Amino acid sequence: MTAPKKVVLAYSGGLDTSIILKWLQTEYGCEVVTFTADLGQGEELEPARAKAELLGIKPENIFIEDVREEFVRDFVFPMFRANAIYEGQYLLGTSIARPLISKRLVEIAEMTGADAVAHGATGKGNDQVRFELAAYALNPEIKVIAPWREWDLSSRTRLLEFAEQHQIPVAKDKRGEAPFSVDANMLHTSSEGKVLEDPAEIAPEYVHQRTVNPEDAPDTPEFIEVGFEKGDAVSINGEAMSPATVLETLNEYGRKHGIGRLDFVENRFVGMKSRGVYETPGGTILLEAHRGIEQITLDSGSGHLKDSLMPRYAELIYNGFWYSPEREMLQAAIDKSQEHVTGTVTLKLYKGSVFTVARASDHSLYSEAHVTFEDDAGAYDQKDAAGFIQLNALRLKLLAARNRRFK
Known part of the structure; x- marks a missing residue:
């Protein structure tokens, strides 16, 4: 050169x-x-x-x-609109x-x-x-x-x-x-090397820098409400916030309640395995909240297709292909799915865990009239299910009949 x-x-x-x-x-x-x-x-x-x-x-x-x-x-x-997780756990x-x-x-x-x-x-x-x-x-x-x-x-x-x-x-x-190396930004901290290199050894508590030990977190759960517009968090407890302020605020909630710790052995793109200790307090809360609002605003076709695309999308980010055409193509599909992902999610924070406990949206696809166990006033004719099942069973019945002939 x-x-x-x-x-x-x-x-x-x-x-x-x-x-x-x-x-x-x-x-x-x-x-x-x-x-x-x-x-x-x-x-x-x-x-x-x-x-x-x-x-x-x-x-x-x-x-x-x-x-x-x-x-x-x-x-x-944009990454969280996809609910992106690498190898099932890492929030990238x-x-x-x-x-x-x-x-x-x-x-x-x-x-x-x-x-x-x-x-x-x-x-x-x-x-x-x-x-x-x-x-x-x-x-x-x-x-x-x-x-x-x-x-x-x-x-x-x-x-x-x-x-x-x-x-x-x-x-x-x-x-x-140094006992370990650290990379940090607003989304997370990553600790690797030295005292963490043997995955058979439990990571010492001092490795964790962004979260209290869940055992020392408050004994009383805390409830918060996160507001979304088109897939992005825009408010906490009714207060409008900028993107960075949203994440900063969620980080503080996560820190207080010991949320977002991960001890993980991942497959690096260059071929080796690596053990890291990650802390993503606000991101862990944000992911749970985003999935909560999608539950009532995404139809099954869009949601299931999006979930099937997510591992590929996450791998592209992990491997460094943010500026690739394939990531941009996936992003376009993901962003299209978020047009009606608007509403609020109520979360329970308690000793290292975050749970969705309520969600509401003017864009909701949830129909109480259709799912009620009480009288649905004709909203759904249960007899329709018989034909639906018979059509879906036809292929299985034909396969079963053939298999019985050749046993």
Whole structure:
């Protein structure tokens, strides 16, 4: 690859990306632009600016942006319209943040005249795939630099030696091996590695950062009402809220009640299995609420087709294909299904669990007249069921008759 002249780096301000910043400068002699996204990870981001300036980055080449509303509105909410879950359990909290970060990397590269982007994902994980597939989908000419696949800094000791050699500040707690690595955004936290690498060992309680232990959660259940319009949550307890505020508020309810913990061994796209501890408090509540409102507003044909599409949709997001035509095609079908998914859902939160206990909608397909055990006043003629059953049984009867002949 031809040496880049200017690189936009996805920069957290932490040790690894600070080392990458300096490595880009020394290895390629190129100008570096930093991009730090506020995705609701709960950390102060201004120190990243100071760190970048300390490492010689010009103020005009430091981009720190609050993208929380865009993240929830344009990425999290479309995904939740699909009720997307990977391998039956994982709510895709890390996966869904990568296309937004990549989008801004490519846009900033265009704004600043950079010819390359760089990320800090390792060569063993999924994020390298997600960052790079998204970048190439948005700009096929962009160069992508993945230092973890190029350099010889193969151990924590070598990283620290490089940091000290180049006067990169190292926090004291980073001088020893970190107990685990953490990725966080408004939707979730993901903890992997070190003390979590053996799936036969129970994860220590200190791994959990976003939720109280369900055993320590309040002994009294709490009830909340989530309002929806066209598949997206728009209010909590009758108060209208922006997408990010909805998720932020649900996160607090989930934290308080210990909701959304997951200890999971997943199949990475690159082929290996990985054990992670995830916390998705608000997302777990949102998924239950969305399914609750769909129960009365989606017809069976639409709902069952949508459920059959969901695993493929979730896999596309997990594998990094957010900007693929097939994901967009599925999204169009999913969004069409949400035209009448409007109403309110009442939820019970209690010691790590969330349950739908009531739902209401002006768009409801639920007909009490048809399902009542009392007199339905002619709304449904039960004799019609006999012909329905006979027609559906015809194929089965013919099969049974043939099978009996050949026994």
